[in-house]
Amino acid sequence: MNFNASRNGPSGAIRKAKRVSDVAAMGTPAPNPAFSPTAYSPGYAPTGPPPPYQESFQLDANQDFNTHAPADFGFAGGFPSPMTSPAQISSMLQQPVVQDMAIQYGNQLAAQGKEAVQRELHKFVPVSRLRYYFAVDTRYVIRKLMLIVFPYTHKEWMVKYDQDTPVQPRYDINAPDLYIPSMGYVTYVLLAGFMLGLQHRFSPEQIGIQASSALAYIIFEMLLYLVTLYVTNTSTSLKTLDLLAYSGYKYTVMISSLLAGLLAGRTGYYCGLLYSSCALSYFLVKTLRLQLLSGSQGPEQPSYGFPNPPYAANPYSDAWDKPTPGGTKRRVYFLLFVAITQPLLCWWLTYHLVASPPGEGAGPAR
């Protein structure tokens, strides 16, 4: 290597000593943590692009803070002295070999970081489970929406299973999905903005307020359901995401009642709300009854013919012949609780969008 210590850094006394041992030090690119920040900045700026393949090491910075331990630093032979000056490192980094290595190291770090993030994320949000809920297609969405609006003629409510795992929503209309709830949420926020605009109550912050309000209600409702399930010690086969999916179906109710309110004023809104709440309650009761109560026969007869038998884990509850074995009655009550709170929440989240003060005349929601 060609040592050309010709670079003039303005940091104090500039010595043009040569350091032969620094060649071997390229294998240890870790900088010495005893950097003094004063040596950092001045050594950098004025150095333009150095002549290629020429090393110009600045040793002044090295000798600045080496006042108390000069003997330790790397001048002893045989010891690959670590790079101790930022200017040295910067000039070293411009070598293509080091750049390749740096790129490789950076890639490695990025891959490790990505893996770590994915692992942590997977602990909180089961991504593979999420993918199940979004495996829908157009036909499923249309049929499901029609089912939510008019569930009275549907006969077969059982979710099909495929070797212990529920079938994807695209193959079974009874399976819960998260696509409709998320689309419903976005549509609700936009529709709320539209309705507010018709009433001259709109401002761009309202979109954010409506969105965060609806999100807060979702979180609150999920917490309420989960705490209720935990406190009453009700064992169900409903997972959290299932519960989220079922409670997200009320967005279709809200949107349809808001549209009815758009078309026909407040009476239209209330009629639409009444009809679609009945339909939603019917739909929820029929669907959740099978999911909640399908395990109620687990502890009573230990036949594992049911596809998801997590209730066999509680075999002692029935041995003492308790009235509510963990329990069917509680599940029924929980079901009714869900079926009643859904329409209430629908009404609560939409009535302030449709409310018309008296005397404002006709027109949609005003």
Add this chain to the structure above:
Amino acid sequence: MLTLWNLFEATLLCLNAVCVLHEERFMQKIGWGANTQTQGFEDQSSMKFQILNLVRSIRTVTKIPLIILNILTIMFKLLLG
């Protein structure tokens, strides 16, 4: 209007309320103590047991993070009203 900030404040206050219930000075006097020997296995499914269990676990888990969250929230409210 229930916004995310209101929800956060409400949960913070509720968690504070749960963590304030002192185990020795209060709960045992009332009979909600968590270390009584009268809890056999039949008690495990009663609602009181579940709630007390929930209270105790919330207290254990959120005692330290609540300190941090409370300090942050207080500073936030002092500065931004």
